[in-house]
Amino acid sequence: MQNHSLIRRSMTAAALTLAFVAVPPSQAVASQSNEPAMQASDNQTVPDKAADAWITTKVKTELGTTKGVTATDINVTTNDGVVTLTGNVESSMEKNHAVRIARQIKGVKSVDASGLAVGPARHDDSH
Incomplete structure (x- = not known):
């Protein structure tokens, strides 16, 4: 048994x-x-989304620490390695500088700055 x-x-x-x-x-x-x-x-997998978030953060950080760029007036989004810059900059030189900075970030495939307008910044400096 x-x-x-x-x-x-x-x-x-x-x-x-x-x-x-x-x-x-x-x-x-x-x-x-x-x-x-x-x-x-x-169309994006989790690693792709994480990479895009990292790119966005890195671009914002670089813009924020670069002289001659008013990062608070520039919005950054990334989708599938394509960085989109929108907002206002004071000159075409500042716009070109922002695009150059974004292109230097690892993982960036291209930069679309068509939404980055040249003109007076929107922030209010009067306190």
């Missing part, structure tokens, strides 16, 4: 082990079949 119990436990353990080993490949197949649908709704 004790021998039957030992065999039954061994068989149960083997079945459970086999079930746990078989589950990950089936989950991998299921996740691969859903992957195109997920990408269709959102």
